[in-house]
Amino acid sequence: MTGKKNLSAREKYLRDKKRYKISVVVTQISILLFIILGWELLAQLNIIDSFITSSPSRMFATFKRMLSQDLMTHIGVTCLETLVGFLLGTVAGTLIASLLWWSPFLSEVFSPYLVVLGSLPKVALGPIIIVWVGAGMPAIITMALMVSLIVTILDMLSGFTSTDTNKIKMLKTFGANKLQTFTKVVFPSNIPTLLNVLKVNIGLSMVGVITGEFLVSKNGLGYLIVYGGQVFQLDLVMTSVVILGIVASILYNAVVLLQKVICKSSKWQN
Amino acid sequence: MHGCLSLEHITKTYQDLNGETLAIKDFTHTFEEGKFVSVVGPSGCGKSTLLSIIAGLEPQTSGVIFWDNSKPLESNRNIGYMLQKDYLLDWRTVYKNVLLGLEIKKMLSPETIAYANSLLEKYDLLEFKDKYPSQLSGGMRQRVALIRTLATNPDILLLDEAFSALDYQTRLLVTDDVYKIIKAEGKTTIMVTHDIPESISMSDDVIVLSKRPTTIKQIYPIHFEMDNRTPLTCRDNPMFSTYFDRIWNALNSE
Ligand SMILES: Nc1ncnc2c1ncn2[C@@H]1O[C@H](COP(=O)(O)OP(=O)(O)OP(=O)(O)O)[C@@H](O)[C@H]1O
Numbered sequence: 001m002t003g004k005k006n007l008s009a010r011e012k013y014l015r016d017k018k019r020y021k022i023s024v025v026v027t028q029i030s031i032l033l034f035i036i037l038g039w040e041l042l043a044q045l046n047i048i049d050s051f052i053t054s055s056p057s058r059m060f061a062t063f064k065r066m067l068s069q070d071l072m073t074h075i076g077v078t079c080l081e082t083l084v085g086f087l088l089g090t091v092a093g094t095l096i097a098s099l100l101w102w103s104p105f106l107s108e109v110f111s112p113y114l115v116v117l118g119s120l121p122k123v124a125l126g127p128i129i130i131v132w133v134g135a136g137m138p139a140i141i142t143m144a145l146m147v148s149l150i151v152t153i154l155d156m157l158s159g160f161t162s163t164d165t166n167k168i169k170m171l172k173t174f175g176a177n178k179l180q181t182f183t184k185v186v187f188p189s190n191i192p193t194l195l196n197v198l199k200v201n202i203g204l205s206m207v208g209v210i211t212g213e214f215l216v217s218k219n220g221l222g223y224l225i226v227y228g229g230q231v232f233q234l235d236l237v238m239t240s241v242v243i244l245g246i247v248a249s250i251l252y253n254a255v256v257l258l259q260k261v262i263c264k265s266s267k268w269q270n
Numbered sequence: 271m272h273g274c275l276s277l278e279h280i281t282k283t284y285q286d287l288n289g290e291t292l293a294i295k296d297f298t299h300t301f302e303e304g305k306f307v308s309v310v311g312p313s314g315c316g317k318s319t320l321l322s323i324i325a326g327l328e329p330q331t332s333g334v335i336f337w338d339n340s341k342p343l344e345s346n347r348n349i350g351y352m353l354q355k356d357y358l359l360d361w362r363t364v365y366k367n368v369l370l371g372l373e374i375k376k377m378l379s380p381e382t383i384a385y386a387n388s389l390l391e392k393y394d395l396l397e398f399k400d401k402y403p404s405q406l407s408g409g410m411r412q413r414v415a416l417i418r419t420l421a422t423n424p425d426i427l428l429l430d431e432a433f434s435a436l437d438y439q440t441r442l443l444v445t446d447d448v449y450k451i452i453k454a455e456g457k458t459t460i461m462v463t464h465d466i467p468e469s470i471s472m473s474d475d476v477i478v479l480s481k482r483p484t485t486i487k488q489i490y491p492i493h494f495e496m497d498n499r500t501p502l503t504c505r506d507n508p509m510f511s512t513y514f515d516r517i518w519n520a521l522n523s524e
């Protein structure tokens with residue numbers, strides 16, 4: 001008898017699960033390597049024009065050069081703008097949603113305006129924002145705010161208004177007033193909604209920031225991408241895009257982590 | 271008599287866009303202190319409406335409610351209301367759920383907290399104090415909900431089909447539990463139910479309501495010749511089925 005034959009059903013199940021997982025990761029890494037190596041190879045053999053397509057080795061060289069210059073400042077600026085826009089959008093949106101929950105009249109009055117503002121592509125507001133707020137960081141943050149604000153209002157409001165009416169009735173049997181209803185049931189039962197809004201908003205806020213940087217800025221990853229395009233330096237563009245992708249996924253995962261910690265530490269089901 | 275609740279000529283009409291609904295018509299009754307009274311009636315007749323009016327969740331259209339035969343109820347409405355489900359808040363521990371009513375009524379004090387703790391201890395929930403509702407069984411949750419209500423020390427307890435969400439087995443045990451707790455705390459209780467046996471097993475009086483617009487059709491005093499009556503033991507009493515037949519007939523007669 002070999003050891004393998006002695007595996008219990010449970011061990012076999014776990015082993016198969018593990019193998020499956022490993023094969024997924026191995027395939028993912030292979031795809032990445034294939035793209036990088038293929039790209040590099042095609043560029044080295046001059047089959048593609050690396051002036052237009054750049055190449056992994058050129059991007060790496062660019063990255064090293066940028067690192068010794070002011071790459072960190074650019075990343076810092078973009079992150080700062082994103083986080084500020086994200087926080088403002090989430091806080092302001094939640095406050096406005098609370099107000100609209102409080103007054104069904106206001107909520108009904110503003111509902112068509114919210115729908116129109118919500119469906120408007122926010123890039124269209126760029127020139128207006130620049131004229132009103134001035135070119136620079138405030139304009140970029142405003143842009144990020146605009147992108148996430150309306151979504152936050154709509155999501156939080158629909159969460160608030162769909163709170164279990166029986167739970168509210170239960171509170172009222174104790175004579176709860178509106179503020180108590182909000183703080184004891186309506187808001188706490190929408191913490192999961194808020195956590196989901198956070199996840200969406202970090203991405204939206206970054207869309208706003210990059211759009212804003214395209215339009216006005218002298219700093220940030222969005223600026224690097226636009227500048228690289230203007231001076232036809234595809235190495236700079238490609239490298240910045242990759243860095244942006246990494247930064248974006250780090251920010252997103254930070255929010256997901258936060259969500260997990262909050263859900264675990266309290267009993268909110270998601 | 272001290273602490274009785276008198277409803278006089280209570281009428282309730284609901285308004286909505288489709289028109290008016292006359293739910294309750296001229297309801298007059300005095301609920302005596304310490305008694306357990308059940309209310310049965312056809313579905314949709316206005317039983318929940320009656321409790322909501324007593325609890326102050328809905329205004330009556332006309333009529334008055336007196337407390338102690340003289341004071342209007344509004345001057346001192348101290349009523350505990352239990353709904354169909356426990357509606358415990360998932361994100362609060364058992365202990366925090368029990369204190370919810372006190373928090374809302376701004377009645378948190380060392381005395382009231384000690385009272386809430388004594389209730390938890392008396393009814394075997396102290397060891398679950400720091401657990402979350404999702405970790406409790408249906409019967410235990412209902413007991414926590416009752417203690418949440420009792421902690422505010424209400425003069426009158428209203429139960430609106432408070433056990434109908436439980437499965438039959440649990441329901442029998444929980445009604446037995448709750449009955450003992452209510453009797454031990456000496457609370458005047460009004461219970462709405464669809465379940466005739468349940469109403470007989472727990473009550474001193476059963477009120478049968480008519481179809482909408484509802485008014486009192488019959489009142490049946492329930493009395494068993496036995497000591498230490500409990501909802502479970504009285505089900506075996508020969509009088510039980512007699513009461514059942516009478517109430518059943520009253521409900522289904524025109
Ligand atoms: N907020 C409301 N607006 C309009 N009509 C209502 C409202 N609440 C109840 N009604 C109507 O009043 C009548 C009595 O309702 P109620 O809920 O008090 O009955 P019930 O006896 O508790 O019914 P059930 O046996 O289903 O629990 C019903 O016809 C119902 O449609």
Ligand SMILES: [Mg+2]
Nearest residue numbers: 317318319430
């Ligand atoms: Mg009802």
